[in-house]
Amino acid sequence: MTVNIALLGFGTVASGIPFLLKENGAKIISAANTDIAIAKVLVRDEAEKNSLLAQGHDYHFVTDILDIISDDSVQIVVELMGRIEPAKTFITQALQAKKHVVTANKDLLALHGAELLKVAADNQVALYYEAAVAGGIPILRTLANSYTSDKITKVLGVVNGTSNFMMTKMVDEGWTYDEALAEASRLGYAESDPTNDVDGIDAAYKMVILSQFAFGMTINFDDVRHEGIRHITPADVKLAQKLGFVIKLVGEIVERDSGIYAEVVPTFLPKSHQLATVNGVMNAVFVESIGIGEAMFYGPGAGQKPTAASVVADIIQLSHYISKSETAPAFNTFVRETVYAKKEDLLDKYYFAIETEDKSGQLLRLAELFHAENVSFEQVFQDKINEDVATIAIISHQMDLNQFDSLSDKISNLEGFTLRNTIKVI
Amino acid sequence: MTVNIALLGFGTVASGIPFLLKENGAKIISAANTDIAIAKVLVRDEAEKNSLLAQGHDYHFVTDILDIISDDSVQIVVELMGRIEPAKTFITQALQAKKHVVTANKDLLALHGAELLKVAADNQVALYYEAAVAGGIPILRTLANSYTSDKITKVLGVVNGTSNFMMTKMVDEGWTYDEALAEASRLGYAESDPTNDVDGIDAAYKMVILSQFAFGMTINFDDVRHEGIRHITPADVKLAQKLGFVIKLVGEIVERDSGIYAEVVPTFLPKSHQLATVNGVMNAVFVESIGIGEAMFYGPGAGQKPTAASVVADIIQLSHYISKSETAPAFNTFVRETVYAKKEDLLDKYYFAIETEDKSGQLLRLAELFHAENVSFEQVFQDKINEDVATIAIISHQMDLNQFDSLSDKISNLEGFTLRNTIKVI
Known part of the structure; x- marks a missing residue:
C-alpha cells in the first residue's frame, strides 16, 4: 500500500x-x-x-x-x-x-x-x-514515550539558536551585543527584525509546548515571563567568566508544590553544567526528574x-x-489541570548590574534597600566606567520572585541609580 | 483493568x-x-x-x-x-x-x-x-522511533560509568590508574573483579546492542575490538591536556561503504567535543546522521x-x-544483513607512547618504521623518564586499521622499544 x-x-x-x-x-x-x-x-x-x-x-x-x-x-x-x-x-x-x-x-x-x-x-x-x-532533537516524543514512568521536576532549555549563537560569540570572543547581532544577520541566523529571537519570545513559545509534554500542563504564552539578551554587556560576560559562569538565554520550567512556572531569562550557568557547552546555533534540553535524575538532549535547533x-x-x-488501520494515539497523552506556582515558591539567586554616580555612600543605599527586602549579598563588585560613573555588580543570596520583582522595581526607581541588567544565577 | x-x-x-x-x-x-x-x-x-x-x-x-x-x-x-x-x-x-x-x-x-x-x-x-x-538514557527507544527517517553514519558512546569515573579522576586530578580504581572500589562503582568495566568489555556489549538499533545490523560481540584503560599513565593524560584533549574510553560504531565496524578504545577527545564534558559516572551517546546531523543523549548510566x-x-x-488488545511491535524493527567494513576503509589518527633507551638514533628507527608503512608523523614529543629511559610520544596522521595493526605489531617487536600505549585521536 x-x-x-x-x-x-x-x-x-x-x-x-x-x-x-x-x-x-x-x-x-x-x-x-x-x-x-x-x-x-x-x-x-x-x-x-x-x-x-x-x-x-x-x-x-x-x-x-x-x-x-x-x-x-x-x-x-x-x-x-x-x-x-x-x-x-x-x-x-x-x-x-x-x-x-x-x-x-x-x-x-x-x-x-x-x-x-x-x-x-x-x-x-x-x-x-x-x-x-x-x-x-527528538525531545517531544522522548518526553511523551520515555518519561511515562517518571516525574519531571525541572526542564532547562537552550532552545533558540540565534540568541545562543550570539551569546556564544559574546562569551567566547568578548563581542558586544551589536557585533554579535550583525554577524548573526550576515550568516542568515537572524531575521531583519530579530525581536522574537533576542527577546526570548521564540524560546517562550517552546516553553509553552514543553510544559505540556513534561508536566502535562499548558502554560499560557502570556504567563511565560521572558526577557532577552539586548542589555548584556561585555562587562557582564567578563564578570561571569571570572566567577566561573557563562551567560546564556535559558528557558526554565519548574514544578513546585503550588504549581508550575516558566520563564526565559538570561542566566549565569556554571561552566561545569552540561548546558554551558551547548554553543553556536545548537540547542539542548536538560531534564531533571525523580527517576532518571539528570538527562540532556542535544542537537541542532533548526x-x-x-x-x-x-x-x-x-x-x-x-x-x-x-x-495497520489502528487509531493514531494523541502525540501527548499527559494532561493535568494547569496550576501556576506561587511566586513565594520560586527561589533563585540573581546578579544585578547597577550604574550609579561614583561617590561615597552609594553602595550603602543599595545595601539598605536589599536589607529592607530581607535579601543579603553573596558577592559585590564595583568598577569605574568613567570618571563619574561606577557599576556595582551584586550577586545575591536566594530570594523569591516577589522579592526579586520588588527589589528590581525599587532599584529602578532609586534616584541616581540605573538598573542596567538582572541575570538569574544557577 | x-x-x-x-x-x-x-x-x-x-x-x-x-x-x-x-x-x-x-x-x-x-x-x-x-x-x-x-x-x-x-x-x-x-x-x-x-x-x-x-x-x-x-x-x-x-x-x-x-x-x-x-x-x-x-x-x-x-x-x-x-x-x-x-x-x-x-x-x-x-x-x-x-x-x-x-x-x-x-x-x-x-x-x-x-x-x-x-x-x-x-x-x-x-x-x-x-x-x-x-x-x-532513553537511547534505544529514541533510535527506534525518532531515527526512522534518518540514516545514522556514526555512534560514539561513553557508556561505562565505572571507567568514565576513573578517567575523569585521572584527567581532572592527575590520579594514576591504581588510585582511580581504588576510589571507584571504595565508592562501590567498581566490582571486586573490575575486568568488564576497565577493559571495555561492558561497553563492547553495549556497542552490540546499539549496532542493532542504529544500523539495523548485529555485530558479534567477538567482532567488537575492545581495549581498556589499564595502561593509561599520568604522562599520557598530561600530554593530551597540553594538546587540548581529554582521554576517555569511547565506544564507536561507524558505517562505511564496505560495512560497519565497532570498537571500544581509549580516545583523545577534543575538549570542545560534547562528549568531553561527560564526566564521572554519567553516560552519553553521540549520534551522527545525514538528517539530524549531530545529536547527543546524556544521562545516568546506571x-x-x-x-x-x-x-x-x-x-x-x-x-x-x-x-488495547493490540500486537506489541518488536522493540526494534530496523534489520539489515550484517556486513563488516573492510579494514582499509577505517581511517583514524593515533597516539603512540613508546618507551626506549635514551640514546641517539632511536627516533630515526621509529621514523623509518612509520615511513615503511606509509604513515607520517603529525607531532612528536620526547620525554626523559629516568637517566636511561625516554618516552617518545607520536601523534600520527590518518592511517587505516591495517596500517595501525601492522605498525603496532612492528613497534612491539622492535628490539629496545616498548609500545606502552596506543590511543585513538578524534
Whole structure:
C-alpha cells in the first residue's frame, strides 16, 4: 500500500522531505509498514508553481487548499508554511476532513495548540509536531514515550539558536551585543527584525509546548515571563567568566508544590553544567526528574535537514498506524489541570548590574534597600566606567520572585541609580 | 483493568519499580491505559523470601519460576537477575508461555539477543530492554522511533560509568590508574573483579546492542575490538591536556561503504567535543546522521532509579498494547544483513607512547618504521623518564586499521622499544 501525503508550502524544510524519503527509502518503508508518496504540494500561486516546475520539481502542485482537503486519497497533511494564518485555517480544515496533520509551526501551537488538538480529537485524527521544539532533537516524543514512568521536576532549555549563537560569540570572543547581532544577520541566523529571537519570545513559545509534554500542563504564552539578551554587556560576560559562569538565554520550567512556572531569562550557568557547552546555533534540553535524575538532549535547533528529519519521523509514525488501520494515539497523552506556582515558591539567586554616580555612600543605599527586602549579598563588585560613573555588580543570596520583582522595581526607581541588567544565577 | 507483572529478582533495581509505580500512579495509568500490579516476585529461596517478608515487603514471593510461567494472569515478566543463566532459560520459558518480557540484562542481550528475539517473534510477544544500554538514557527507544527517517553514519558512546569515573579522576586530578580504581572500589562503582568495566568489555556489549538499533545490523560481540584503560599513565593524560584533549574510553560504531565496524578504545577527545564534558559516572551517546546531523543523549548510566525508570517505561508501553488488545511491535524493527567494513576503509589518527633507551638514533628507527608503512608523523614529543629511559610520544596522521595493526605489531617487536600505549585521536 501507499500512504499519500500533501505538503502545504515548499520552502526550505519542505524540500528536505523528498531527500529523506528517497535516501532512506528501505528503512522508512520498514518502519512505516507502507510506502509514502507526496501526492500534492500546495504553493502560493501560479507564479511559484511555474517557477518550481521550471526548476525541475515534478510534483502535483496546487494553489487551492480545497484541492487537498477534498481529496480523499490524501491521508496526511504536512503544514510547513509557518505563521498563524492561513496555516491555522488550513490545519483546521484538514483535521475536519479527517486527515492527520504534521507541522513544525511552534508559534501556532504555542498560541492555538489546545484549540487545534481539540479539533483533532473531535475528528479522531492526530496532530504531530516533533519539529516544533528544538528542530532536530527528538525531545517531544522522548518526553511523551520515555518519561511515562517518571516525574519531571525541572526542564532547562537552550532552545533558540540565534540568541545562543550570539551569546556564544559574546562569551567566547568578548563581542558586544551589536557585533554579535550583525554577524548573526550576515550568516542568515537572524531575521531583519530579530525581536522574537533576542527577546526570548521564540524560546517562550517552546516553553509553552514543553510544559505540556513534561508536566502535562499548558502554560499560557502570556504567563511565560521572558526577557532577552539586548542589555548584556561585555562587562557582564567578563564578570561571569571570572566567577566561573557563562551567560546564556535559558528557558526554565519548574514544578513546585503550588504549581508550575516558566520563564526565559538570561542566566549565569556554571561552566561545569552540561548546558554551558551547548554553543553556536545548537540547542539542548536538560531534564531533571525523580527517576532518571539528570538527562540532556542535544542537537541542532533548526535547519533544513534536521527539521525535515523530525517531520518525516512524525509522518512515518502516522503512516504506521494508517497501514495497520489502528487509531493514531494523541502525540501527548499527559494532561493535568494547569496550576501556576506561587511566586513565594520560586527561589533563585540573581546578579544585578547597577550604574550609579561614583561617590561615597552609594553602595550603602543599595545595601539598605536589599536589607529592607530581607535579601543579603553573596558577592559585590564595583568598577569605574568613567570618571563619574561606577557599576556595582551584586550577586545575591536566594530570594523569591516577589522579592526579586520588588527589589528590581525599587532599584529602578532609586534616584541616581540605573538598573542596567538582572541575570538569574544557577 | 489491571496488567499483572512478575519480577524475577528483587535486588536494587527491582525494588525501585514499586517506588515509581506508586509515585507516578496517575501518569502511568493514563499512559498505559490500565493499572499495573506486581502479581508475583521470584526470589532465590525460602531464606530470601523470609528476609524480605521480615523487612515488610508484602509481595507474593515465589521460589519456583513455574509458579510464574504457568500463571495465565501474569502478562509481563520483568527479568532483573542479571548474568546469563538462569536468566536466559527463564526468559525463554516466559516468552514460550506467550508472556511479554522486559529486561535490563545487557550481557545476555549482547550474547544471545538474536536467539531470544526469535523466540519472542515465534510466540507473537515482545522483548523490550531500554535499560540495557546507558541505564537511564532513553537511547534505544529514541533510535527506534525518532531515527526512522534518518540514516545514522556514526555512534560514539561513553557508556561505562565505572571507567568514565576513573578517567575523569585521572584527567581532572592527575590520579594514576591504581588510585582511580581504588576510589571507584571504595565508592562501590567498581566490582571486586573490575575486568568488564576497565577493559571495555561492558561497553563492547553495549556497542552490540546499539549496532542493532542504529544500523539495523548485529555485530558479534567477538567482532567488537575492545581495549581498556589499564595502561593509561599520568604522562599520557598530561600530554593530551597540553594538546587540548581529554582521554576517555569511547565506544564507536561507524558505517562505511564496505560495512560497519565497532570498537571500544581509549580516545583523545577534543575538549570542545560534547562528549568531553561527560564526566564521572554519567553516560552519553553521540549520534551522527545525514538528517539530524549531530545529536547527543546524556544521562545516568546506571543506578536504581534511572534503571527502574527505563524498565517501567517498557512495562508501560507493553501494558498499553495489552490494554488495547493490540500486537506489541518488536522493540526494534530496523534489520539489515550484517556486513563488516573492510579494514582499509577505517581511517583514524593515533597516539603512540613508546618507551626506549635514551640514546641517539632511536627516533630515526621509529621514523623509518612509520615511513615503511606509509604513515607520517603529525607531532612528536620526547620525554626523559629516568637517566636511561625516554618516552617518545607520536601523534600520527590518518592511517587505516591495517596500517595501525601492522605498525603496532612492528613497534612491539622492535628490539629496545616498548609500545606502552596506543590511543585513538578524534
